[in-house]
Amino acid sequence: MDKNQSLMKLSKVSKVFLKGSVDEVTALDNIRLDVGAEDFITVIGSNGAGKTTLLNVISGVYPPEKGGKITINGQDVTRLSEHKRARYVSRVYQNPHIGTAAKMTVEENMSLAMLHGQSRGLRIATNKKYRELFRSVLAPLGLGLEDRISALVGTLSGGQRQALSLVMATISKPSLLLLDEHVATLDPKTNRIVLELSEMIVQKEKMTTIMVTHNMKHALRYGNRLTMMHKGKIIVDIHQEKKSNLSVNDLVVAFEHASGERFSDDSIMLRNADS
Amino acid sequence: MDYVINLLSVSLYEGLAYGFVTLGVYITFRVLAFPDLTVDGSFPLGGAVAATLIVSGVNPWLATLVAFIAGICAGLATSLLNTKLRINALLAGILMMVSLYSINLAIMGRSNVSVLRNATVFKQTAQLFGIKSTTILSIIFMVVLTIVILGILNWFLRTEIGLALRATGDNGQMVRGLGVSTDMTTIIGVSLSNGLVALAGGLIAQKQGFSDVGMGIGMIVMGLASVIIGERLFRPRGITTILFAVIGGSLVYRLFLGIALRLGLPPNNLKLSTALLVIIALAIPYIQKKVRGEWMPPAKRM
Numbered sequence: 001m002d003k004n005q006s007l008m009k010l011s012k013v014s015k016v017f018l019k020g021s022v023d024e025v026t027a028l029d030n031i032r033l034d035v036g037a038e039d040f041i042t043v044i045g046s047n048g049a050g051k052t053t054l055l056n057v058i059s060g061v062y063p064p065e066k067g068g069k070i071t072i073n074g075q076d077v078t079r080l081s082e083h084k085r086a087r088y089v090s091r092v093y094q095n096p097h098i099g100t101a102a103k104m105t106v107e108e109n110m111s112l113a114m115l116h117g118q119s120r121g122l123r124i125a126t127n128k129k130y131r132e133l134f135r136s137v138l139a140p141l142g143l144g145l146e147d148r149i150s151a152l153v154g155t156l157s158g159g160q161r162q163a164l165s166l167v168m169a170t171i172s173k174p175s176l177l178l179l180d181e182h183v184a185t186l187d188p189k190t191n192r193i194v195l196e197l198s199e200m201i202v203q204k205e206k207m208t209t210i211m212v213t214h215n216m217k218h219a220l221r222y223g224n225r226l227t228m229m230h231k232g233k234i235i236v237d238i239h240q241e242k243k244s245n246l247s248v249n250d251l252v253v254a255f256e257h258a259s260g261e262r263f264s265d266d267s268i269m270l271r272n273a274d275s
Numbered sequence: 276m277d278y279v280i281n282l283l284s285v286s287l288y289e290g291l292a293y294g295f296v297t298l299g300v301y302i303t304f305r306v307l308a309f310p311d312l313t314v315d316g317s318f319p320l321g322g323a324v325a326a327t328l329i330v331s332g333v334n335p336w337l338a339t340l341v342a343f344i345a346g347i348c349a350g351l352a353t354s355l356l357n358t359k360l361r362i363n364a365l366l367a368g369i370l371m372m373v374s375l376y377s378i379n380l381a382i383m384g385r386s387n388v389s390v391l392r393n394a395t396v397f398k399q400t401a402q403l404f405g406i407k408s409t410t411i412l413s414i415i416f417m418v419v420l421t422i423v424i425l426g427i428l429n430w431f432l433r434t435e436i437g438l439a440l441r442a443t444g445d446n447g448q449m450v451r452g453l454g455v456s457t458d459m460t461t462i463i464g465v466s467l468s469n470g471l472v473a474l475a476g477g478l479i480a481q482k483q484g485f486s487d488v489g490m491g492i493g494m495i496v497m498g499l500a501s502v503i504i505g506e507r508l509f510r511p512r513g514i515t516t517i518l519f520a521v522i523g524g525s526l527v528y529r530l531f532l533g534i535a536l537r538l539g540l541p542p543n544n545l546k547l548s549t550a551l552l553v554i555i556a557l558a559i560p561y562i563q564k565k566v567r568g569e570w571m572p573p574a575k576r577m
């Protein structure tokens with residue numbers, strides 16, 4: 001049955017900020033996670049639960065505390081710097097400004113992304129063949145980006161920029177795609193376009209994906225596996241069959257059961273009215 | 276009439292020669308967003324290296340090349356201080372600038388070295404064509420060199436590495452996420468920038484006939500002024516037009532300077548006037564917003 005081979009393993013991964021000070025925070029607390037190659041995992045959790053920190057540790061922005069270990073395809077990447085780990089990992093951030101370079105054109109941004117995680121040399125980075133390719137991947141978004149190939153990215157709307165970030169993060173077909181509340185700042189319509197697009201690309205390219213969201217319905221609708229984080233721990237991890245029958249209320253119950261706390265809308269921004 | 280021609284030709288030569296400094300300043304300040312102050316030291320470094328080598332009998336072309344390489348080393352040192360030892364960019368540049376003052380004195384053995392009696396790249400070029408070394412010749416020389424260097428930069432900044440370098444100043448987080456070491460791109464950019472600046476220093480020392488340890492004072496401010504003039508005047512879009520605008524800015528700046536001097540601006544006030552020009556250019560956007568009642572974030576200190 002197990003054709004879902006393991007792609008990434010996290011063991012004993014912790015992260016403590018401001019260690020030794022009065023403001024010390026344990027953002028990740030002894031995380032253990034086994035991500036299968038066919039997984040599309042959604043991650044929900046309150047503000048400050050450690051979701052972004054988890055993605056930062058996975059992509060190598062900073063290493064976990066001593067004793068923690070991260071392997072991808074069996075290779076130990078725990079101490080690999082962010083730019084070296086880019087060979088495996090690709091990411092879309094919550095803020096569209098982080099995923100794209102404003103003072104460069106759409107074409108230049110895409111060309112930069114084409115060589116994601118590969119070595120770069122002294123070849124001219126843009127060419128006609130790429131241009132055609134870029135048009136053909138941008139056109140289906142329906143955002144008119146294919147006609148703005150030579151526009152500066154800074155002149156695009158937030159939605160256009162985020163859609164571009166997504167295309168840039170996936171065009172090189174990375175093994176692992178990390179999405180960090182990547183539609184949170186978009187208006188409901190673009191929000192939907194970018195989400196559907198994410199799912200379409202993930203399915204088509206069969207990318208292993210971890211998607212952080214603060215929207216319970218999104219967490220339920222997308223992916224094959226749902227995890228919930230709370231105070232630096234993964235407190236709920238629900239797989240395929242069980243996940244498809246889940247409702248928002250089940251999640252609330254699961255949360256209260258696992259955390260031993262009462263679920264409240266204002267302290268925990270899990271439930272979300274929109275879409 | 277002679278008067279005007281003289282003014283134009285001197286501005287043209289100087290604008291092109293200092294254009295390399297402007298290109299260097301453009302690469303660090305604008306492309307990398309790395310406010311590099313090494314420039315005030317790497318400019319006289321180029322002069323010191325070229326003049327000292329020429330006086331000791333080295334071929335002036337080779338001496339000029341070594342000056343360029345010396346500048347690269349200075350930029351390398353600054354960028355290593357920043358990327359490997361995590362010293363703030365401004366401070367790293369200041370530390371190198373101060374160090375270079377002593378280094379330049381050590382290279383020359385005194386505060387200035389004359390090459391008036393020695394072969395220079397300008398004199399040798401004149402000899403090659405069997406003509407006298409004149410301003411016209413130095414203009415042609417600089418035009419050719421500028422075209423070559425603009426061509427190389429225009430190519431380099433479009434390559435895979437060049438694109439990553441340009442994105443570094445724009446969005447370093449993204450560049451790292453795409454698998455490029457921003458330490459590496461910073462090192463390449465800052466080194467290249469200071470190489471260009473030292474090349475200018477080496478050429479100008481040969482043209483004016485001497486190298487002086489104080490010849491770099493105010494180079495950054497001059498470079499910034501030229502970059503700003505180029506950007507405001509030509510409003511470039513795309514890397515090729517930007518490169519031309521930067522050189523254009525340098526030319527216009529020199530022309531202004533020449534006119535101001537003829538109109539009686541005391542040479543001693545040159546640096547102050549240039550600084551004022553930069554202050555005004557930088558303050559205008561702020562003042563405009565203030566007048567319109569827009570909000571501005573508090574001043575940055577780092």
Ligand SMILES: Nc1ncnc2c1ncn2[C@@H]1O[C@H](COP(=O)(O)OP(=O)(O)O)[C@@H](O)[C@H]1O
Pocket residue numbers: 017018025026027045046047048049050051052053054
């Ligand atoms: N660089 C940092 N320095 C100090 N504290 C941090 C840093 N990054 C995150 N934290 C803290 O770690 C906790 C988890 O943050 P984060 O992972 O961003 O949460 P989430 O993405 O789930 O909202 C929070 O308490 C946050 O304040």
Ligand SMILES: [Mg+2]
Pocket residue numbers: 051052053181
């Ligand atoms: Mg977050």
